[in-house]
Amino acid sequence: MSIPVVTVGQAQEDIVGGLERLHGPVTVVRRCAELAELLAACQSGLARAAVVADGCEELTASLVDRLGAVGVAIIALTDNPDEASRLRGIGVPSAVLGVEAATLAARISEAVAQLVGRQPGHPAAGLADPAAALRPVPAASEDVPAASGTGRIIAVWGPAGSPGRTLVAANMAGELAAEGKSVLLVDADSYGASIAAVLGLLDESAGLAQACRLADQGMLDADALLRIAAAVATRLGTFRVLTGITRADRWTELRAAALSLVLERAREIADVVVVDTGFCLEADEEISFDTMAPRRNAATLRTLELADTVYAVGSADPVGVPRLVRGLAELELAVPNVSPVVVMNKVRAGAVGRAPERQLRDAWDRYGPAAEISAFLPADGPAADSALLGGSLLLEVAPESKLRAAIAELVCASVQQKRRSSVFSSTARRRLKG
């Protein structure tokens, strides 16, 4: 079957003529005067591919993403190698302006085939966008830049009600840096960004939004990311931060496609990328007919899809526990492949009774969620408050606190090892004594 194609650009007369003379693999169904017209044509389901012969500088990762969502692959024509490389970065294959019609037709077919054949599970596919499996990838495999990043992504998520996601994420970053890891902390909470405030940064620049903007334009390389990410020095180590959007109404700046590219780059510059996410997992795009509309929860969903480890943080009280149980069920639906590490935070006898950990385990068993509780973080109001007051981390204001130790044990291999060997040696000691 012939592939219906729309085109835009001055060079289109030649292109269209050439493609039509092939009498075969592709049919030009509309010639558009400008990109907006081309987008409208694609949205209406007219085409399976778009050839952008002019104005490819206006193509962004989000645009490519959204066209992919409606099943349209893009091929750009440019003679500029830098522009071709930028386009590759946002997943658009290109050809030179004078490309032969037969070659162009072949490239169109390849791009369409890849778009259709794209499997869920690809790094950029997933429920942040239900149609992501239809998104285009570069036509020729040699065009795809090899993913060089080896950094691990940790997402810190939790249901509504301030269970302590930000406190946990920020302190994890500090503890990992203290352990000698290179760390990037990212504030991707599109409802209540607060990493900058928690770290006492007078930052109005919304580093993550800046990085997303550059990524969207195909211009975020590792150097640019390092320039944008603010360095935070603590007593025991330095880490970098991409601060969140300063006003909640700027959430439209955190689109899934751009965020994926930012996190891919982040893996290249850091051993560990810790992402503080929002709480809400609703796939709002599913109830929207406008496939070009940005989605508020895309940042959280995409982070959860890309993360190597997801920590699900809940408040250890009669409101927080059932909320976390429900939240985990929603998480399972929204991002099925995730096996979250369940963390009970603010654990205190005052809210759940004597022997709180046992009480919480019993309550958890009654609710019966699949995941078990992996860790209990004690409530420590004075330590948490002095950290907030000083705009600093627990390792600075409460280095001896159990809360700090418990967070470090969650993420730091060295602390886990020490703990295991001390548990072992005390057992061995007991054995020796006995």
Ligand SMILES: Nc1ncnc2c1ncn2[C@@H]1O[C@H](COP(=O)(O)OP(=O)(O)O)[C@@H](O)[C@H]1O
């Ligand atoms: N283990 C804890 N003990 C005492 N207070 C805590 C603890 N964890 C978090 N808090 C406090 O709870 C409040 C909400 O925490 P925050 O990390 O901002 O939650 P979230 O990011 O989930 O909205 C903050 O005032 C924080 O200092």
Ligand SMILES: [Mg+2]
């Ligand atoms: Mg928060």
